[in-house]
Amino acid sequence: MLGRQTFALVERSLRVDTRLKRTHFVRLAFAGLILLLLAQVQIGINNYSSPGRDVFRNICWLNFFLLNLAGLSFFSTAITEEKEEMTLGLLRMAGIGPLGVLLGKVSPRLISAVLLLSVQLPFTFLAITLGGVNTHQIMAAYVALLTFAVMLAGLGSFISTICERSNVAVSIMTGILAGLYVGPVLAHKAADGMLRKKWILAETMGSIDAKLSYIEGSTPWISLFSERGILSTNFNGPLLGYQPLVGLITGTLFFGLAWAIFDACTRNEIRVAPARGLMALFSKRVTAGGNRVWNNALAWKDFNFLTGGTIAASIKFVSYIILMGSMAVLIARELRSDLMDSIGGTLILSMLTALLVEIPIYLSRIFREELRWQTWADLVLLPHSIGWLVRNKLLGILPTFIPAALVFLFGAIISPGFLQDTLRKTFLEAQGLYLLSQYILGLHLIVLLSLGVKWGALPFGIALVVVPNVIFVAACGMRPTLWQYAIPITAAVVICGVSQKLIGEKLRNLAST
């Protein structure tokens, strides 16, 4: 069963990976990053009560964040990318069985993640000399992270096997991870509310909390960072505690499931084509006497086929109204004074968050879809400049933000003071400008990455902004000075300028490939 062919793909992937300079560069860069964090703490050692633990905590956050990104992009697309390129059938015809394909696609990615963690280990032991953390904690932390990687790999292989498209797989993985982190908190809040209304008994509440703690404890979020977690003072738990065991069992279980259903899910080759989405369900088709393409054809195309058109915008608008209306009712029940300000503030902040999340999602797809379906050259051949194409494509995604903007506007009308305060904090205070600059930098990097990588431009763009900022905050503390803020803001402006130039050049070159 475990013949040479089973490991043929693994062998090949590892060989290719080893030959790539990029692989070694990333590992080196990561080790360098750890050293930088250590050096920065060493320089300002007097500012820390337990510098070793603080620096190690930052390293663990970084690893945890990157593992989540890997789960979203690397692991969940392992099989779907073969399906989309219609190469899975060829692999099967070459005699590689389901286990061979799964191992060949998933294990090299897992090994890469493990190697990335392993390369840090010798350096992180230096944290012991800085004080506040011991060898047992470091070992336990890495076991927690490694087993979490196993869990993500197993889960990713399963999702990737059942899904036909990478974007669906990534969405499902995002939903599962979000559910793992936020689900127990929301469930606890809901149960708490029911307890206060006396809909459930205190014992039931205790039982619900106990069950929720099992779910919560299955990720390093709790096992590492909670008050009684591995990084707490005097941690003396086992190396292979609850979370590592759950990680190993879940990972293996889902990998086994993927193996079991692999044939059933991949038996027939599916021709992947761009989807009509919501347009297929409700919109009238363009005809000579009826609906027509707008005069701004590019905007029409992206509004309808990238963002889902009027239907998606209407669904979003209704959802926002229902969600925000419910929140307003909840606030009205809790508060007696400053009611309008609270509701307005909630609307403004919620819609601002919705916009901040929506914009990078669409930007990561605006050119990627053209490149994926090889249609970019057709647009470049129009008698317009690249700049014109970019501007009009951006115009096409703007209407999709109208629902959030309308609710935001309503919030601003009922609470102008809150809006004024938000605008002042964003544009007149250094911290606001710093956050804004990093956000805009992130958008640029996401677009640039989307022109080069098949999947994961969004998480990698976020990572590229978050990681240096984690170091910045670690170096400067939570209250940096005005001059310290100037560094990332200036860097963001410069990188945005360079990115724009690179995006233009790449768009020009990609048309001819």
Next chain:
Amino acid sequence: MNDREMADAPSSPPTAGQPAIELSGVAHSFRGFKALVDVTFQVPLQSLHGFVGPNGAGKTTVLKLICTLLKPQTGTLKVFGLDVRKELNEVRRRLGFMPDHFSMYRQMTVYEYLDFFAAAYGLSLDQRTRVIEDTLELTDMGARRGDLINGLSRGMQQRVGLARVLVNDPDLLLLDEPASGLDPRARIELMEILRALRSMGKTIVISSHILTELAELCDSVTIIDRGHVKYCGTMDGLLDHEADFPTYRITPSEPLNGQFDQLGALPGVVGLEPVEGSQDVRIAIDPAMLDSNGLLRATMDLGITIAKFGPAQRHLNQAFMDLTEKGVR
């Protein structure tokens, strides 16, 4: 002029006598690999020009240079007298390029797809309606206008692709392997559409590997191999042209049998081969030793009754093999 003005500027009609495409000393490299070396050729106005070469010869690179997807690194390239470096948008307005791969918005219907491109070219609503009807009629896709492109067969998708490049009424059509992957019926129908387009006064450059169809269809041809132009001229010129010796085709009234060897032994005859599927022979002579009259006389002296005698035309396949080198690069 800004982009909008550029897009709206009226295009001047092609001038008679001026070549549609003019390449002179064009070279192009990709990371040190010389894809094109000193490429020089012209495509006559309102002609159907075949562009032939083995895989990796540089055909697609030339087409991409002409359609402005690539910028020439050296040499000059003019389309209707317009420099592709300086008058990029004007060139783009006057040509339609259909690449060898099926790059389409497959989630759109046929009508949406054509309307989208017509609008993107800045056509008014009335113009769009008219031009879409015309192109649908020409490509015989009117009945499928409401169908999703994704549900169409490859041949039909190819027709939609062709309709798309016609929506801006270009003077020049560049078609990269338009018949690849099509069944014989779809290929023949495509060739008929191309003939119809030529009769409308369009200049068409068609890159293809299906040489038989090119020979029937094209007025002129360019053969390219390993980045070098090996031949550029009329199709007749290519087929009449022999690399070494003039060749004649003899149609005897009766089968040759034993006279075939005698014919081959004649002084001055350097090559003799039967023409497949007939009793004809192709005979190559050394002009220093024998001319066409001498050959005719010597043949009749052998007792062969001749029904027909004339210069032999090579098959395009043969011309292609003669002009291009063996192996791939």
